[in-house]
Amino acid sequence: MHYDPVLYSRMLTELTLAFHIIFATIGVGVPLMIALAEWTAIKRNDPYYSLMARRWARGFVITVAVGVVTGTAIGLQLSLLWPSFMRIAGQAIALPLFLETFAFFFEAIFLGIYLYTWDRFKKPMMHFLLLIPVVIGSSASAFFITTVNAFMNTPQGFKLQNGIITDIQPLVAMFNPATPTKVAHVLASSYMTSAFILAAIAAFSLLKKKDTLYHRKALKLTMTAALVFSLSTALVGDLSGKFLAKYQPEKLAAAEWHFETSENAPLVLGGFLTKDNEIKYGLKIPYALSILAHGSPTAEVQGLNETPVKERPPLYVHYIFDMMVSIGIFLTLLGFIYLWAQRRAHKNHGRYPRWLLRLITWSGPLAMLGIECGWVYAEVGRQPWILRGFMKTTEGATTSTHVDTMLVLFCFLYILLGLTVIKVLGKLFKNNDVQEELIARGIEGGEA
Amino acid sequence: MNYETIGISVLWIFLYGYLIVASIDFGAGFFSYYSFITGRKHLVHNIIERYLSPVWEVTNVFLIFFMVGIIGFFPDTAYYYGTALLIPGSVAIILLALRGSYYAFSNYGSKDNKFYMLIYGATGLLIPASLSTVLTISEGGFIMEKNGKVLFLYGDLFRSPYSWAVVLLAIVSVLYISSMFLTYYAAKARDNKALEVVRGYALGWSMPTILCSLLVFFAINGHNPQHFGRMVDLSWMFAASFLCFLIAIFLVWKRRGYGWAFLFVMLQFAFAFFGYGASHLPYILYPYITLYHNFTSDTMALSLIIAFIAGLLLLIPSLALLMKLFLFDASYVQGKSSKKG
Numbered sequence: 001m002h003y004d005p006v007l008y009s010r011m012l013t014e015l016t017l018a019f020h021i022i023f024a025t026i027g028v029g030v031p032l033m034i035a036l037a038e039w040t041a042i043k044r045n046d047p048y049y050s051l052m053a054r055r056w057a058r059g060f061v062i063t064v065a066v067g068v069v070t071g072t073a074i075g076l077q078l079s080l081l082w083p084s085f086m087r088i089a090g091q092a093i094a095l096p097l098f099l100e101t102f103a104f105f106f107e108a109i110f111l112g113i114y115l116y117t118w119d120r121f122k123k124p125m126m127h128f129l130l131l132i133p134v135v136i137g138s139s140a141s142a143f144f145i146t147t148v149n150a151f152m153n154t155p156q157g158f159k160l161q162n163g164i165i166t167d168i169q170p171l172v173a174m175f176n177p178a179t180p181t182k183v184a185h186v187l188a189s190s191y192m193t194s195a196f197i198l199a200a201i202a203a204f205s206l207l208k209k210k211d212t213l214y215h216r217k218a219l220k221l222t223m224t225a226a227l228v229f230s231l232s233t234a235l236v237g238d239l240s241g242k243f244l245a246k247y248q249p250e251k252l253a254a255a256e257w258h259f260e261t262s263e264n265a266p267l268v269l270g271g272f273l274t275k276d277n278e279i280k281y282g283l284k285i286p287y288a289l290s291i292l293a294h295g296s297p298t299a300e301v302q303g304l305n306e307t308p309v310k311e312r313p314p315l316y317v318h319y320i321f322d323m324m325v326s327i328g329i330f331l332t333l334l335g336f337i338y339l340w341a342q343r344r345a346h347k348n349h350g351r352y353p354r355w356l357l358r359l360i361t362w363s364g365p366l367a368m369l370g371i372e373c374g375w376v377y378a379e380v381g382r383q384p385w386i387l388r389g390f391m392k393t394t395e396g397a398t399t400s401t402h403v404d405t406m407l408v409l410f411c412f413l414y415i416l417l418g419l420t421v422i423k424v425l426g427k428l429f430k431n432n433d434v435q436e437e438l439i440a441r442g443i444e445g446g447e448a
Numbered sequence: 449m450n451y452e453t454i455g456i457s458v459l460w461i462f463l464y465g466y467l468i469v470a471s472i473d474f475g476a477g478f479f480s481y482y483s484f485i486t487g488r489k490h491l492v493h494n495i496i497e498r499y500l501s502p503v504w505e506v507t508n509v510f511l512i513f514f515m516v517g518i519i520g521f522f523p524d525t526a527y528y529y530g531t532a533l534l535i536p537g538s539v540a541i542i543l544l545a546l547r548g549s550y551y552a553f554s555n556y557g558s559k560d561n562k563f564y565m566l567i568y569g570a571t572g573l574l575i576p577a578s579l580s581t582v583l584t585i586s587e588g589g590f591i592m593e594k595n596g597k598v599l600f601l602y603g604d605l606f607r608s609p610y611s612w613a614v615v616l617l618a619i620v621s622v623l624y625i626s627s628m629f630l631t632y633y634a635a636k637a638r639d640n641k642a643l644e645v646v647r648g649y650a651l652g653w654s655m656p657t658i659l660c661s662l663l664v665f666f667a668i669n670g671h672n673p674q675h676f677g678r679m680v681d682l683s684w685m686f687a688a689s690f691l692c693f694l695i696a697i698f699l700v701w702k703r704r705g706y707g708w709a710f711l712f713v714m715l716q717f718a719f720a721f722f723g724y725g726a727s728h729l730p731y732i733l734y735p736y737i738t739l740y741h742n743f744t745s746d747t748m749a750l751s752l753i754i755a756f757i758a759g760l761l762l763l764i765p766s767l768a769l770l771m772k773l774f775l776f777d778a779s780y781v782q783g784k785s786s787k788k789g
Contacts, residue, residue, distance in 0.1 A: 058556065065552030068508055069545035075512055079519060080537045083530030083598075087523050094520030095751050101516050102759035105509045109766045112506065113773055133766070170751045399597050400534040413542050417549055424553045 006394050008403035009081040012410060014379075016074050018372060019414045023067030025371050028142045028187065029194025030060050031111075031135045036225060038128045047443040048217050054118065055432070056198065061115060062424055066417055068108075073410075081403070085386050085396030088165055092158045093151050095170040100144035107137025139187060146186045149378075150178035154247050155387045177247050181240040182378075188236050189374065192229035193367040196331060198222045200364030203357040205434070214434045219352075220342065223360070227335030234332055237325075238292065245293035248388065249302040251381040254313040255321035256289055257282075258303050265289035265301040269322055273315060313383045320377045327370035334363055451749040452739045455521035456732075458756060459514055460725045466510035467721060468625065468714060473507045474572040475626020477547065479649065481569025484562075492642045495634050497555070506770070508548065520752050524737050532591045532600035533582065540578040547571040573619055580618035584611045587672045588734030610667040617660040621717070624653040628696065628713045635706040647700060654697050658690070661720065672734065678727035685723030692716035 034053045041049035079086045110133040121127050151157075157173030159166045199222035205215045244252040253259070257268055257279055267289040271282025287297035294301070304312060341356050382388055386396040476496045483492045519526045530537075546567050554564035584605065585591060592599045605611050627649035634643040665686070669676040679686070696712035699705045730739040 061556045062552055065549045069548040072508060072512055072544055072548075073541045075515060076537055076541050079515075079526040079530035080534050081530075083527045086519060086526035086530060090519040090523030090526050091745060091748060094516070094523075094748055095755060097516045098520050098752055098755055099759070101509060101513045102755070102762065105506070105513070105759075105763055106766060108506050108509055109763075109770050113770055117773065166745075168745045168747050170748055398531055398534060400531055400600075402535055406534065406538045409538065409542060413545060417545065420549070420553055428556075 003401070003404060005399055005401070005403050006397040008407050009397040010393065012403060012407045013074075013077060013081055015407070015410060015414065016070065016077055017375070017379075019418070020067070020070035020074055021371060021375055022368060023063050023070060024142070025190045025193050025368065026060070026063045026197065027067040028138050028190040029192070030056060030063070030198070031107075031131065031138050032191055033194055033198055033222065033225065034060065035128070035131045035135050037221060038124075038131060040221065042124050042128060046217075047441070048214055048438075049221070050124070051214070051434075051437065051441065051443065052218055052221070055434075055437075057115060058432075059425055059428055062421060062428070064111065066421055070414075070417075071104075080400075081398050082386070082396045083398055085391060088158075088160065088387065088391065089148070089151075091165050092155070092168055092173045093148050093170075096144040096147045096151075096174050100141045100148075103137045103140035103144060105137075107134050107141065110134045110137065142186055142190065143183050146183045147174045147176075147179050150182040151176050152386065153182070153378075153382055153388055154178040155390055160390050178243065181236060181243045184236040185233065185240050185374075188229055188233040189371060192226060192233050192331070193364075193371055195222050195226035195229055196360075196367040197364035199226055200361050201429075203360035203363075206352065207354065207357045207361065212434060214438060219360070223335060223338045223342075226363075227332070227339065230328065230332040230335055234328055237328065241292040242295065245301060248382065250304060250307040250312060251317075252293060253302060253304040253307070254315055254317050254381060255377065257315065257318050258289060258301060259305050261300060261303040261306060263290065263298055263300045265293070265299075267292065268318070269326075273318075277315075311384060313381045317377050317381050320373045320380070324370050324373040324377060327366050327373070331363055331367055331370070334359060451746060451753070452521075454753060455517075455749060456725075456729070456739060458753075459517045459521065460722065462510055462514045462517065464718060464721050466507070466514060467717060469507045469510060471576070471622045471625035472629045473626075474576055475622045475624075476630060477551070477572035478569050478623065479626065479630065479646070481565050481572075483645070484565055484569075488645060492630070492634075492645050495630060495637055495639055495642045495646075506767075508544070511544075517752075518732075521749065522732055522737060525732060528591060528598055528733055528736055529582070529585070531598035532585065534600075535602070536578055536581045540575060543571045543575045543578060547575065573622065576618040576622045577615045580614050581605065581611065584608070584614050586728065586731070586733050587668070587675065588731075589671065591733070591736070593736065608671065610664075610671040613660065613663045613667040617657075617664050620653060620656045620660050624650070624657040625713060625717065627653055628700070628710050631700060632706040632710040647703075650700055651697070654693070658693060675727060675734075679723065682723050682727050685719045685726075689716050689719035689723065692719065 034056050037049045037053040037056065041047065041053065110130055114127070114130045114134060117127060117130065151173055154177045155173070156176050157169040157171070199219060202215045202218035202222060205212070206219065209215075241252065256265075257271075257273060257277070258265060259277055264287055266284040266286045268279055269283040269285065271279050273279060289301055290297050290299040293299060337356065338360070341352055345352055384392050384394070386393040480493060480496045550564045550567040550571075554561055554568060587610070589608075590601050590605050592601060627646050630646040631643065631650045634646050665676075665679070668679065692712045692715040696709045696716060699709035699712070731737065732739065
């Protein structure tokens, strides 16, 4: 392949982010789930939930480590791969970047304390309180870093003339139009994904090891949380659509292959595009795009033809957008199905149908796939801009001559880390049997 | 004081903080592995693990803080260093990533996995070496701007005696700082067997550290005589650093006041590091970036400083709690208190 630093810089950034997002999502969502479990344990005086928090925390540390190091990687890579962009960004949005490290600092300190103070305090409440700064820290760092990404989508709070940036207003840059929906969507979907991942583990255990009280309690807690968070994710997703229609119409139009500006716009599911931009085999839902964009079935939606050809995002984002939305809808439905099954399970000695457990086992990886799709759509959908309306991606990249070699090196790194994480977590899972631990800790019974 | 001076002081303090905590961390990782392969693991491993486990994540944050801060206050650093440092920067990232994750794997996942420990121990010495190249580059002579493009002169860096002197000093002082800290921690834990081992390391690495410092001092004269001149003007700081070194070694030699000894080690590096930093000014990257020409806007500087103060109000009590629970809690340090969940 011809050496092109821009292409390789994009590939390396995509690779690092795609890998980091897995661990970042877990890092934001799982502390909240651990907190829910510990809170339930204290409120109901039920040691099962306290064991749940302990076991989740044990696996969580491994993912945090990888999250921290890949986060460091992307932090440094921003300057290494996009020096011209960071020259501008460094002046306009240094504040949220700076605050993010504080949030991370806060989280790191209290996570360290939390992990090493099980049984150290007489009151269980003290240990629970240590978790609050961890939850606040992890969600706050997601908040700050997402404002940076929001800024790249709807930059404001500065002036750029001939490469010189003036009139900087840090707070205006931080609280740009994209911030509210982006932050809300990122937080809700992270909580949702983490809940589904933990639910998947519980469902998997129920499938493998017959029926245990511990895993049924875990399934109930995680699936209830997952339903609440998937409903909020869907709600915010709808608001995000309205945001796009107003501020980044080309992104929404590319996702929906909506070329001509028109009223009563339909939403297209699936299908493919011919060379003349005609949609074949797509499922059209009448008026749905108008509703998504403006909340009214007859509203006018701006088409892609209004955007100059050179400023249009690639059209394959349609498939990615569809995938994200379908996964979201499927998972929300799954949450309701679980509710229904749970009511029936009461009469059925607490047993769940195996097909449902199988579906829930798949929900964890699916939710993560949804996260990846969402980010690819958000990022590719704003191409060719790195700062929409201000700087093209090609102008922000490094001119260095070794990006391809670095890409290969990082590929090896992430493969190695990924495989070791799977191995280590698998071992942790196998070596610590719940029943044995329930008995060892004197939590009565075990088998229920 | 103007914004520029506040900005660089804040950053330099954080870099100094990183220097101390990371040295303890990197060196301890190496000693941990070394004691493992030489069959003395049972003697020192517990001490190292008890200290390191709750703080490893915090160490990393110091570095990120510095990185983000310098881009915030001096955005042009992102442009010059960013373009020039692609290879050394990426290598440092990979080493940091391997070290951080394999620490967690070997500590929380599979205990005593030789391969995990090797990766963790070996990277501990390579990271200081790769990070120290940034300081070397800041002296100038390794970056050229040509036709609007920034070029990094790899060959010159590899051939420069100054660059090798800095790498050597980085590695040696990591081992010195770390063993001095572990000596203090072992004494606090009243673990005499561990104390004997780490005290030996500390005394052993003290002479190489001071020799390498002298080497770097003179190598700067060869590489950037102007900077050397400014260092001579501040020679009292380097003298004070040497005095602190003598006191620290004397105390460890006499087997008393280990806590004071480590404090003097910190002062030794504080004098040397701030002396070096002060004499480096006004240049951030010689001769392209100075403190005054490439500073961020006043509004951003002000909001960063406000954010910094607010952040410190949150951090200092939290760090104090962390230290109180794990560094100054006698029963925890001696291993009597409960372990992780």
